[in-house]
Amino acid sequence: MTTTRGPGSGQADGKAEATRRSFLKSTAVATALPAVATTALGANVFEIRREGSAAGRPAGPNDRVRIATVGMGIIGFIDTRTALKVPGTELVAVADLYEGRRVHAREAFGDHVKAYVDYREVLARPDVDAVLLCVPDHWHARMSIDAMKAGKAVYCEKPMVQKIPEGREVIAAEEQTKSVFQVGSQFASSLVYEKARELIAAGAIGAINSVEARYNRNTPLGAWRYTIPPDASPETVDWDRFLGSAPKRPFDAERFFRWRNFKDYGTAVAGDLFVHLLTGIHKATGSLGPNRVFGTGGLRYWKDGRDVYDFIMGLLEYPESKEHPAFTLALQCNFEDGGGDGTLFRFVGSDGVLRVNFTELTLDRTGIKEPTREAVLKGYNSVVTFSDAMQKRLAETLKVDPPFVAPRTGAASYPEKFRVPAGYDERYDHFVNFFASVREKTPVYEDATFGLRAAAPALLCNESQATGAVKGWDPVAMKVTGRVTVS
Structure with missing residues (x-):
């Protein structure tokens, strides 16, 4: 022993x-x-x-x-x-x-x-x-x-x-x-994002073109208004050591116990929660990150002395790479969502949509629907605006339903649901992997390079929200490329 x-x-x-x-x-x-x-x-x-x-x-x-x-x-x-x-x-x-x-x-x-x-x-x-x-x-x-x-x-x-x-x-x-x-x-x-990666890689939703993700909250505790102990004082808190590289200021119990509310110590809502969303998205798609980032939002409800916003939306452009086609990512964190909190992802592709939350994936493969002959000739289509002679000519040409979209092969009955076992904890899995790496010196699931590629776009959302500028990012070289003009 x-x-x-x-x-x-x-x-x-x-x-x-x-x-x-x-x-x-x-x-x-x-x-x-x-x-x-x-x-x-x-x-x-x-x-x-x-x-x-x-x-x-x-x-x-x-x-x-x-x-x-x-x-x-x-x-x-x-x-x-x-x-x-x-x-x-x-x-x-x-x-x-x-x-x-x-x-x-x-x-x-x-x-x-x-x-x-x-x-x-x-x-x-x-x-x-x-x-x-x-x-x-x-x-x-x-x-x-x-x-x-x-x-x-x-x-x-x-x-x-x-x-x-x-x-x-x-x-x-x-x-x-x-x-x-x-x-x-x-x-x-997480099992959930490993399965999402497997489904996306197998072409279950076709070519991915967009992702939507949100992480909302609707309580004071969710908005970081944590309880401050009555004995908080310079005698019970090492304030100077807490400040570290941050600007010097007199003891402030709120800044110590609610540090996420202040730019000097935290990374605002995007740094706390967008990073989770970006981690899941990068895991599921194999992406290295976006090349263009825009963030917008503000302090809308929790006007309690904090100097960070409580609502933010981010739009991020992911360029085509060997891992995936080009796609657009829309992110949202709202600390005053009166409809309830929640985390949700929608991975959208040409053949289907994959919806993901903490415990479940739902795969819906509606795909791009092929119009019928009736829809082409008499539906919401330009044919109905043509002359009677032209409409008749097109009707003669179009004897059967047109194959505008190649039919999918091997399609099953959808939607399909994939659920984790009761009591599953992805945090535990993350530690299992960490300690295996400690013992065996094997690669971890989220090393420093992955960590920067998840953190940097979130931090750029903060910069964009503060300045109004679209930010450029090189996901391969992992460096800021300055302001980007949106074409």
Whole structure:
């Protein structure tokens, strides 16, 4: 049984750690995500699931992955609890700038878990194999780079960066250190989007031409108005450390506990939620990203002192590539959707439409309908405006229904529905994949390059919304190309 120790444990402990780390790198643990299988539940209804268990075999004491979480806010606790469900994981440390969260982390996970204020103390521990970074956006790049340079595997919550130039710095650190680095946008590992990718690649909807996606909310909590504890003060919060590279200002509990509402620390609605949508779309289509981005919106309802908008729409143009035809993407996030919240995708192609939500895909293959002879001659068509002689001539020419559109072959009865099993959690799958990569040094599902390609278009939506300019983006070189004139 290995004993958890802090920094400065001595040479003997260092040798034991080196042996254990070598084991982690060289031993294959069967936790890679299995392929997607489909089982019929009824007429045109199917369950999609993993072939076999995604959990893999229980890990032995020497191949356990010891984790530490930095940032014990809402997602910090959710991610930690999810990670600990994966066999062979153990929490040894946490870090947070608010005293109450450090206390609760030990209440929730045990007194053996060491709680720190400074994340660098976590990185200095030789027994920490992987860190979960669940911190405000303006800390993502700095902490990710520091952690990789400290020899840790990194699971960084989305968006990967607050500013686009930081993305190349994270990619460079990943390449230089050879660290396992995964962005925490769980749609990348979701059964739903793996099945969507399979269907699109198989031509189920024909040539894709457009995608519509929304992520709406209709509650104060959904609009980031999180509860502020009564004991919030400079004595219980390390305010200066929280600010980091952000502009200096006096202590403000609202900025600390509701940081997403402020440009200094977050990435607004697009950075928080468009990134999820873009991750799912890029996973399903295999796309590298758009080349033209336009965002529009504003602060419409939650006028509570925040300096970011609460409604945004984005229009993104995806150029033709070897992965897909050219298509247009329409995105929406609305924090005051009086009709209810919800997440929905529509992948639209020439042969059909694929509708996707958290738990289900619906494939409808109506396709482009071929008009009948009657519709051509007497329906909503220009023929009815021609002279009687011309209408008669066309009627003689058109003896049977015209084959304007080639009929689809092998068409089945539609729509078809594909559902995940009850209780399915794509976040768990994302962690299963992450820890498999930590043990086996295999590629992750969402590395730094994927992470930047999902984050950058969202951040460009922010810039476009603020300036009114259409933004250009090179999805291959991953660089801003300036203002683009729409032809």
